[in-house]
Amino acid sequence: MCLDNRQSVLEEADNLEKKITAMNRGFELIPPGTIKDKKDYATFYLNLSRTNEEIVPYLVDGKTAFLINRPEHAEYVLAKNQNNYKNPYHQYAELVGQYRPTGAFLLNLNRTSGNQAEIFEGIVSELAKAGTVTILQWQESSKLAPVQIDIETKKMMFAVYVKILFNIDAEDWSEAFVSATNFIEEYCANQSYLVQNLSVTELMPLKQSYQEAIEVQNAIAARIGRCAGLVAPDSEVSKQLKTTIVRTLLNSYNGMATALCWIIYQLVQCQEVLEQVYSEVDRVIGDRQPTVKDIPKLSYMRLVVMEVLRLYPPAWMLGRQAINSDRIGETPIPPGAIISISPYTMHRKTQLWERPKEFIPERFALENSQARQAFAYFPFGGGTRKCPAGQLVFSQLQIILAAMLRLCSFESASNEILKPRGLVSLRPHPGVSMRITIRK
Numbered sequence: 370m371c372l373d374n375r376q377s378v379l380e381e382a383d384n385l386e387k388k389i390t391a392m393n394r395g396f397e398l399i400p401p402g403t404i405k406d407k408k409d410y411a412t413f414y415l416n417l418s419r420t421n422e423e424i425v426p427y428l429v430d431g432k433t434a435f436l437i438n439r440p441e442h443a444e445y446v447l448a449k450n451q452n453n454y455k456n457p458y459h460q461y462a463e464l465v466g467q468y469r470p471t472g473a474f475l476l477n478l479n480r481t482s483g484n485q486a487e488i489f490e491g492i493v494s495e496l497a498k499a500g501t502v503t504i505l506q507w508q509e510s511s512k513l514a515p516v517q518i519d520i521e522t523k524k525m526m527f528a529v530y531v532k533i534l535f536n537i538d539a540e541d542w543s544e545a546f547v548s549a550t551n552f553i554e555e556y557c558a559n560q561s562y563l564v565q566n567l568s569v570t571e572l573m574p575l576k577q578s579y580q581e582a583i584e585v586q587n588a589i590a591a592r593i594g595r596c597a598g599l600v601a602p603d604s605e606v607s608k609q610l611k612t613t614i615v616r617t618l619l620n621s622y623n624g625m626a627t628a629l630c631w632i633i634y635q636l637v638q639c640q641e642v643l644e645q646v647y648s649e650v651d652r653v654i655g656d657r658q659p660t661v662k663d664i665p666k667l668s669y670m671r672l673v674v675m676e677v678l679r680l681y682p683p684a685w686m687l688g689r690q691a692i693n694s695d696r697i698g699e700t701p702i703p704p705g706a707i708i709s710i711s712p713y714t715m716h717r718k719t720q721l722w723e724r725p726k727e728f729i730p731e732r733f734a735l736e737n738s739q740a741r742q743a744f745a746y747f748p749f750g751g752g753t754r755k756c757p758a759g760q761l762v763f764s765q766l767q768i769i770l771a772a773m774l775r776l777c778s779f780e781s782a783s784n785e786i787l788k789p790r791g792l793v794s795l796r797p798h799p800g801v802s803m804r805i806t807i808r809k
């Protein structure tokens with residue numbers, strides 16, 4: 370572990386982070402309600418999907434785009450005819466990088482010796498340890514003030530995945546990376562609004578903060594690259610490697626943190642389900658750390674995780690762009706057309722799901738799932754670009770939740786009903802604030 374590097378990246382990131390948080394923390398870039406439906410992208414697309422049309426055309430910056438509205442068409446674009454649909458360039462390019470990490474990049478990073486099962490055991494033990502340490506820290510700080518779970522889960526998951534993927538201890542960098550990323554996500558999602566509505570003098574400091582936030586991400590990615598030995602100690606880390614590292618981290622920690630946060634929120638809203646989860650955790654785990662062997666025994670918790678990822682899929686919107694002209698169902702698709710495929714809207718369609726707004730984990734029990742159409746449920750996408758972590762994500766969330774719930778209980782510190790806010794990920798809005806106590 371390279372301590373010198375670690376010290377200087379900390380200072381570098383810390384200075385930049387101070388500037389960003391001074392600019393951004395505590396205020397919304399766009400005053401609530403200013404552009405109504407459009408600012409609330411998740412509701413905008415949900416409303417679009419409520420028509421009976423098989424594909425819903427809509428306008429983006431004057432050009433026609435299409436929202437896929439049937440599972441068979443999601444399957445067609447994401448899998449069956451995937452070669453005709455590439456990832457489009459969009460305003461998040463700086464955030465996610467031009468270079469896309471693949472499953473192969475992830476596998477190469479796993480320098481742990483041993484077979485797949487041993488590697489997975491290592492990941493599980495890392496998650497169980499992180500869940501235990503974090504929940505006790507949260508419980509301590511909750512004595513003074515409620516914990517902002519939406520921010521804290523991101524910091525925890527960032528450190529966990531830097532450890533799992535790169536074998537580096539990065540707790541000290543998580544605050545800087547997470548707040549820089551939050552700022553970029555917010556700025557990119559609202560960029561056209563800001564450009565149209567702010568004067569140059571108002572826009573300048575935001576643009577500068579945005580550049581600084583990108584620098585924070587890159588500085589941390591470069592040090593991770595060096596500390597992990599992905600380049601020689603004295604050589605430059607290429608832009609390609611930096612963006613690959615940033616994007617790998619965003620893919621892994623951001624989705625996991627968002628999922629964990631929604632699960633905790635949803636369980637606290639539904640005490641009956643929470644009680645069943647507690648009794649399963651107590652029966653299966655008792656007073657030790659959860660391990661790989663517990664995963665199949667935490668069967669009710671798995672249904673809970675699947676149902677939360679139906680209601681609140683963190684990767685709520687997948688974008689593609691047609692390369693050649695095509696026909697999807699009855700609809701002609703011109704070359705270059707943007708195609709939006711949303712797990713969020715598909716997971717809430719009344720034609721596919723009974724009582725879709727309700728939280729009913731039992732709908733994922735085997736006997737209730739067999740007749741389900743392919744691509745009615747696809748929180749991890751589909752085809753060759755499907756999430757390489759895929760099904761393992763359910764198990765990883767089971768472990769981290771079991772590690773937390775066996776020790777502590779959560780109580781909402783606010784009566785506010787959260788709304789999903791669709792930026793890069795589906796964030797809980799305005800934020801999840803909880804009190805945490807040791808379970809008797």
Ligand code: HEM
Binds near residue numbers: 617
């Ligand atoms: C709840 C957690 C997660 C969710 C909901 C999720 C969802 C997704 C989805 C929907 C895609 C496909 C995007 C598209 O088709 O455009 C994707 C891709 C990807 N995910 Fe995940 N993911 C999660 C966790 C993870 C984790 C833990 C890792 C790594 C350890 C990971 C690594 C990746 C990578 C590398 C890709 C890009 C694959 C490629 O393009 O070749 N994800 N993820």
